[in-house]
Amino acid sequence: MAKTLTNTSNRDRIDIIASILDAANGGATRRKILLMSGLSGNQFKRYLSILANEGYIEVENGERSRTYKTSSEGIAFLYAFHRVRELLDQEPDMPSIRQIEKRR
Secondary structure, eight states: OOOOOOTTTSOOHHHHHHHHHHHHTTOBOHHHHHHHHTOOHHHHHHHHHHHHHTTSEEEEEOSSOEEEEEOHHHHHHHHHHHHHHHHHTSOTTSOOHHHHHHHO
16 A cells, blocks of 8 residues: 655645745855755755745855855745745634734
8 A cells, every 4th residue: 555645744845945945044054954944955956946046045155165045035935935824824713814904
C-alpha cells in the first residue's frame, strides 16, 4: 500500500518561500537561512533563484561571505502572507476583519 503525505510532512511552496523571506529579513547568511527554513542546499538554490529574479530577495556580495536580504517587495509579500494566514487560522465562530470593520 502506498504511503500518503499529510500537510505536516509536506509544506506548500508558499510556506517555503515565506520561511526563506522571514529568515532573510534584515540580512542573513546562507547557513542561517538553511537552518531557519529547514531546506536542503539544492532546494535553497532553486528558491533563491526564483526569489532573486522576481525581486523578493537581494544578494549582497561581501569580502568574506554573501548576505541575503529580503527586499521591500519581499516584505510586502510577507505582510500579505501572514495576514492571510491570520485570517485562515481564525476560529469558525470568530468574526472576520471585514465583519468587525462593518460594525464601526
